[in-house]
Amino acid sequence: MLPETNFTTTSNRTTTIPNSGDGGCPPVGIQLEGVILPPVLTVDVILGLLGNTVALWIFxxxxxxxxxxxxxxxxxxxADFMALFSLPLRIDSLLRGHWVFGDGLCRINLFLMFTNRSASIALMTVVAIYRYFKVVHPHHRFNRMTKRQAAFVSVLVWLLVISPRVPMLAYNHIKGSGNNTQCFFFTSYKEASRAIIILVAMHRMLTVLEFIFPLAMLLFCSIRISSFLRARQMGKADKLRKAMRVCAAIVAVFMVCFLPTTVTTIGVWVIRSYRPWDCATFYTFTQLTIVSFGLNFLNSALDPIVYVFSSSMFRKALLGALSCAMRCGQNTGENTPSSSGTQSTTQEELKSMRASGDT
Structure with missing residues (x-):
């Protein structure tokens, strides 16, 4: 599933469908997707399931x-589990070379993947803002937020994230037929309805806005926390490092996972809109978009790092669980030789008893 690239892939060959407004450029070959994405997305799913299952258990x-x-x-x-549940279907589609799960699951699959990106960005931004007020404005009423109010904020975030994506569920995104069936959100303008064109335009705006504004807020929170603590906690480097870890972890995940997809997607759009004759650049950005798509869902695997840095209670619970598991493993290992040692000791005692009895 690439932005505005309509193609079909079979197990034995690659079939491309010309891009809309291609300006005379031949269709883009997409063999790279079937080679790179399955292992990358598989790693995303394995690491994400491992980390988030442990996180869910701790919570x-x-x-x-x-x-x-x-x-x-x-x-x-x-939000992470939304992606982790949807990616296996996408991996299966890439390995088979076609989509076999029907129209309904196609809509749900696309909805979950797009919603995961928006929700992850929004919630990480909320976490950073919450830490900002805790450090820089400790007496602000925002810090007296109750769990009920936090639940209201969470519901509001989900409504803002889901609302623009709901129309995606109303339209059929299946392309092709038989072994060439594919599940795509973007389609050629030559065959798209006006409603789909509006959805594509809305997605363009969301992709840009949901990245730029949260990134600006994250950088603002990080800079303000750093300058505040340097001015008031001079000589206490540990406190500065601990306070900065949260924002630094969020910014790192944000940049690694979402920046490449945003840049390459915007690059494809700009080239197709203003330089449709520049085929070489268009091909380059298209292939980079394929690669960055795998990074986009790496956030599900990296978010547990945010949990560790964002909550001391979570960190302590995790360390306690790990130490308990290590102790259990050590006790199991120690019990085996000790039991054998006990058996050998018992046998020696029996031998000595027999010897004494013989005497």
């Missing part, structure tokens, strides 16, 4: 008390 069974920050992070776990 549900190990945290004794919850605060607004924990509630925001828990919603981020939910």
């Amino acid at each position: 549900c069974f190990k945290l004794k008390t919850w605060n607004p920050n924990h509630l925001f992070l828990f919603n981020l776990v939910i």
